[in-house]
Amino acid sequence: MKRFSSLFLVSLLSGAVTLGSYKLLFDDNGYFSKNKNSVVTLAPNSYGRQVGLSTETLDFTEAAEKTIHTVVHVKNVSRKSVSNPILEYFYGYRGDQLQEQVGTGSGVIISEDGYIVTNNHVIKDASEIEITLNNKKSYTAKLIGTDSKMDIALLKIDADEKLPYTAFANSDSVKIGEWVLAVGNPYNLTSTVTAGIISAKARNLDTSGIQSFIQTDAAVNPGNSGGALVNTRGELIGINTMISSPTGSYAGYSFAIPSNIARKIIEDLMEFGNVQRGILGVEGGELNSLASKELGVPETQGFYIQKVSKNSGAEKGGLEKGDIIIKLDDQNIATYADLSGYINTKRPNDKVQVTFIRDGKNKVLPVILSKKEFFSTEFKGMELENIDASDKSKFHIDSGVKIISVSNENLKQYESQLRGNIILSIDNVKIKDIESASKILNNKTENQSIQMEMINNKGEIIRIILQ
Structure with missing residues (x-):
C-alpha cells in the first residue's frame, strides 16, 4: 500500500509538471504561442521543404535553348x-x-x-x-x-534565312529576387549561359548617360557586353553592359540596360534616325533621411523639386518648387534613378500622369514632356542650353552647353563677351549637356566659386572663375 501511494504521488507530480510546462510554453500566452507578442516570427512547418532550384519548380533549359540561338x-x-x-x-x-x-x-x-x-x-x-x-x-x-x-x-544583317529572335519583356515589371539568365560570348567563348537573380532595380552608377540599371549577380565578363539578360521564359529584360570589378573580370555584380529603355531607343533609331529625348523639366534630387531633415519635409522617399525649368512641360503642367514626385503613371518614384529611368522610355509630347505631394496632400497632374533640345537651365544669372549640330560642326566639339543670356548684375558688363560662349567643363569636369551641367551646379551653393572652361565665338579657349 505504501509503495502504491509513492507511485501515485510520483505520477501526480509528473502530470502536474507536464501540464504546467505545456501551459507555460505552448498555451495561448505561452512562450511559443502564436498569440504572444514577440520579435521572433515562426515559419510554417512547410517552410524550406521545397528548394527553389529543384527541377520540379524551376527549369532554365527552355529559356537557355531559346536564347543562345538569338545571341x-x-x-x-x-x-x-x-x-x-x-x-x-x-x-x-x-x-x-x-x-x-x-x-x-x-x-x-x-x-x-x-x-x-x-x-x-x-x-x-x-x-x-x-x-x-x-x-x-x-x-x-x-x-x-x-x-x-x-x-x-x-x-x-542580310541573312539568307529567317532568324530566331528574342521578344522584349516589360523591364518595369521584373522583381528583385527573380531568376534571370545572362547569355553572351565572354572571352570569345560562344553561347555562354550563366544564371543569377535580380539584385536591384534602378541602380544609379553615376554615369554621364544611363542612370537606371538592372543589377544582377549572374556572372558577366568581358565579351558579354551587348548580350541578353532574359527571364526564365527567355524574354529580353536587359542588355548586359558593364560589370563592377576591381580586376576587370566578374566579381559579384553586373549591370544591364533595361529592355524598356533599349526598345524605345531602337524604335527611335528605326523611325526617326536619331533618339527622341523627352524631359520633364524639373531639377532637384532624391530624398533620404538627411535631405528630408535639411529640407524640413517628413517624406524620406521621392524626388524633391528644387527648380522648375522655364517653358517646360512641368511648368506648363503646374508643378512647383517643393513638390515631391512619388509616381509617374503607375511607376513608383523613390529615387532619381526611378525618375530618369522612366522618362528615358518616353518621347517629346508624351503625356505622363505625375503624382506628387504638396502641403502634405497627394495630387495628380498631367504633364506633356518637352523636347530635350529646348531644355535650358539657369545658374548664377546665366541661362544655359544644349548646343546644336551647327555649334558642334563649327567648333569641332561633341559636347557642351551654351550661354544664351546673362541677368546677373555682377556679370552684366561682360554679357557681350559671355553670351554665345560654350561651356566645356566646370571645375575640371567635362560637360556633355544640360543634364550633366545641372547635376554639378545643383551641388553648388550660391556662395561657392566655380571654375569654367569655355570656347568663345572666335573659337578661343578661355577660363573664368565665378564667385
Missing part, C-alpha cells in the same frame, strides 16, 4: 593610322601605316529579318562589323544608328 558574336575591326617615330627622327620620313585593331562583344537578334541590338562601346569606331550566329554563319553588319549616351547601337 550573336560581334567582331569590331577598326583601322588607325600609326606613324613610325624612328623613320621620322632619322630620315624625316612620315611613313604612316594602317594598324588593325579587333574588339569583340555580343549582340541580340530582335527581328527575323536581321536587326541586332548591342552596346555602342562594342562597335565604337568600327571600320567593319562582323556578326557570327550560333550556327557559325558569318555576315557583315550595317550600322543603323547609335546612342552613345545610353550605350545602345542598332545593327542590321
Whole structure:
C-alpha cells in the first residue's frame, strides 16, 4: 500500500509538471504561442521543404535553348593610322601605316529579318562589323544608328534565312529576387549561359548617360557586353553592359540596360534616325533621411523639386518648387534613378500622369514632356542650353552647353563677351549637356566659386572663375 501511494504521488507530480510546462510554453500566452507578442516570427512547418532550384519548380533549359540561338558574336575591326617615330627622327620620313585593331562583344537578334541590338562601346569606331550566329554563319553588319549616351547601337544583317529572335519583356515589371539568365560570348567563348537573380532595380552608377540599371549577380565578363539578360521564359529584360570589378573580370555584380529603355531607343533609331529625348523639366534630387531633415519635409522617399525649368512641360503642367514626385503613371518614384529611368522610355509630347505631394496632400497632374533640345537651365544669372549640330560642326566639339543670356548684375558688363560662349567643363569636369551641367551646379551653393572652361565665338579657349 505504501509503495502504491509513492507511485501515485510520483505520477501526480509528473502530470502536474507536464501540464504546467505545456501551459507555460505552448498555451495561448505561452512562450511559443502564436498569440504572444514577440520579435521572433515562426515559419510554417512547410517552410524550406521545397528548394527553389529543384527541377520540379524551376527549369532554365527552355529559356537557355531559346536564347543562345538569338545571341550573336560581334567582331569590331577598326583601322588607325600609326606613324613610325624612328623613320621620322632619322630620315624625316612620315611613313604612316594602317594598324588593325579587333574588339569583340555580343549582340541580340530582335527581328527575323536581321536587326541586332548591342552596346555602342562594342562597335565604337568600327571600320567593319562582323556578326557570327550560333550556327557559325558569318555576315557583315550595317550600322543603323547609335546612342552613345545610353550605350545602345542598332545593327542590321542580310541573312539568307529567317532568324530566331528574342521578344522584349516589360523591364518595369521584373522583381528583385527573380531568376534571370545572362547569355553572351565572354572571352570569345560562344553561347555562354550563366544564371543569377535580380539584385536591384534602378541602380544609379553615376554615369554621364544611363542612370537606371538592372543589377544582377549572374556572372558577366568581358565579351558579354551587348548580350541578353532574359527571364526564365527567355524574354529580353536587359542588355548586359558593364560589370563592377576591381580586376576587370566578374566579381559579384553586373549591370544591364533595361529592355524598356533599349526598345524605345531602337524604335527611335528605326523611325526617326536619331533618339527622341523627352524631359520633364524639373531639377532637384532624391530624398533620404538627411535631405528630408535639411529640407524640413517628413517624406524620406521621392524626388524633391528644387527648380522648375522655364517653358517646360512641368511648368506648363503646374508643378512647383517643393513638390515631391512619388509616381509617374503607375511607376513608383523613390529615387532619381526611378525618375530618369522612366522618362528615358518616353518621347517629346508624351503625356505622363505625375503624382506628387504638396502641403502634405497627394495630387495628380498631367504633364506633356518637352523636347530635350529646348531644355535650358539657369545658374548664377546665366541661362544655359544644349548646343546644336551647327555649334558642334563649327567648333569641332561633341559636347557642351551654351550661354544664351546673362541677368546677373555682377556679370552684366561682360554679357557681350559671355553670351554665345560654350561651356566645356566646370571645375575640371567635362560637360556633355544640360543634364550633366545641372547635376554639378545643383551641388553648388550660391556662395561657392566655380571654375569654367569655355570656347568663345572666335573659337578661343578661355577660363573664368565665378564667385
